[in-house]
Amino acid sequence: MTTDVETKEALERGLAEVSDQVKEWGEKAIAEAQKAGELSKKTREAVDEVLIKHNELAAEVRDMEKKMVERKGSEPERQKSLGEQIVESDTFKRYVENGKQGSMKIELKAVASANAGALIRPLYETEPVSLPKRRFTIRDLLPVVPIQTSSVDYPKQSTRTNNAAPVAEAAAKPYSDYVWTNATAAVRTIAHLAKLTRQAMDDAPRLVGEVDAEMRYGLGLVEEAQILNGNGTGQNLSGIMTQATAYAAPITIASPTSIDMLRLAMLQASLALYPATGIVLNEADWARIELTKTTDGAYLFANPQGSVEARLWGLPVVPTPAMAIDAFLVGNFQIGATLYDRMGVEVLISTENADDFEKNLATMRAEERLALAVSARRPLSLAISAW
Structure with missing residues (x-):
């Protein structure tokens, strides 16, 4: 591997060679101008070419010198043996x-x-090594609407009694009965704080960005758990799983497998007039389905030598650790629930919290505000028991 010193020496040698060429062409140009009164096109082009090359190499040498100085300044002074x-x-x-x-x-x-x-010359590595992060998927399933209020009021149909019927001429027409109730989705705040030392922010500026990313990730973890499983008490959201219709097989089949149950849940949603648009499973349950084999040992869904799109019965499957093992969620996510964003993720840093000033500390705060409305009467099918 070529070192900075070797690269700089090579550039300087190249610059010296080009400088000699500049000098040589300069002497030729002077002689030609004295003899003919002007320079030929060929001479002008040659002189221009070597001058451009000279300037480029000179700039590269300056850049390399600057780079070496900056790198030397960023490294701690080595202790002599x-x-x-x-x-x-x-x-x-x-x-x-x-x-x-x-x-x-x-x-x-x-x-x-x-x-x-x-x-050994010590070197301080400024690139933090973070723990692995989970990919978030549930928010992407739902329509997201920005709002400017502290709550969302929406009508929710609770009854549909359809008495439409053929009617004889001049006879009284039957009345159908539709009942709507008002529902409210309150905006909730998800937030947390973290402390940073002034020294850490000064000595490792990238660390501030890493903490920012960690705090946003922390909000995402809680948001996904709340969207799925929030129990609606206190400051919790009313999650989808707590409001969805319980799974009940519309038809009876002998010894249903987990794959059969997912198809029956799709049928349940379709019969409720909400055709399913997706399936949410725990990653372990999806792996179990992928490993399903035929009687002769061949994989039914997976291809061990390639990749298989996560789909089942024509619907996309979303494997996520946020869903409990041995449970599933099947339904129409586009019309069954809506996520309302009152305030996107906001991250602020202050040195005026508690005793931060006297202790050379800073407090970082990350928060977001959102509401979730499960608006349809029979929005989704779910099972919470083992299959």
């Missing part, structure tokens, strides 16, 4: 000049370690 302290001392140099006669006394500074580690 005992051996380096000895050979670089004035006492040792005089001792050598005097023929190495007699004795010498040298004051040495303590080193961190007596092993080879002291000879």
Whole structure:
């Protein structure tokens, strides 16, 4: 691997060669101008070419010098080993000049370690190493509507009694009965705080961005759990799982498998006039389905040598750890529920919280405000028991 020093030396050699060419063409141009009174087109083009090349190489050399200075400035000063302290001392140099006669006394500074580690130039790595993050998927299933209010009021149909019928001429017409109720989805706040030291922000500026990303990720984790499983008490959202229609097989089949149950849940949603648009499963349950084999041992869905799109019965499957194992959610996510964004994720930093000023600390706050409305009467089919 070529070092910065080697690259700089190569650029300087190239620059020296081009400088010689500039000098050579300059002398030719002067001679030609004195003889003919002007320069030929060929000479002008050649002079322009070497000058451009010279300027480009000179700029590369300057950039490399700047890069080496900046890199040297960003690295901590290396502690000299005992051996380096000895050979670089004035006492040792005089001792050598005097023929190495007699004795010498040298004051040495303590080193961190007596092993080879002291000879290695330390480097501070500014790239933080973060823990793995989960991919969020549930929000993408739902329509998202921005709002400017603290709650969302919406009508929710509770009864449909259809008495439409053939009617004889001049006879009274029957009345149908439709009942609507008002429902409210309250805006809830999801938030958390984190502390940062002033020294960390100054010495590792990238760390601020990493903490920002971590806090946004933390909000996403809770948001996804609330959308699915919020129980509606206190400041919790009323999640989809707590409001969806319980799974009940519309038809009876012998020894239904988990794949059969998902198809029957789709039928249940269709009979309720909400044709399903997706399936949400825990990743373990989806893996179990992918590993389903035929009687002769062949995989029914998966291809061990390739990738298989997560689909079942024509619908996309969303595997997520946010869904409990041995449970599923099947339904029409586009008309069954709506997510309302009152305030997107906001991250702020302040040094005026509690005793931050005197302790050289800063407080980072991340929060969002949202509401969830499960608006249809029979929005989704779900099962919460083991299959």
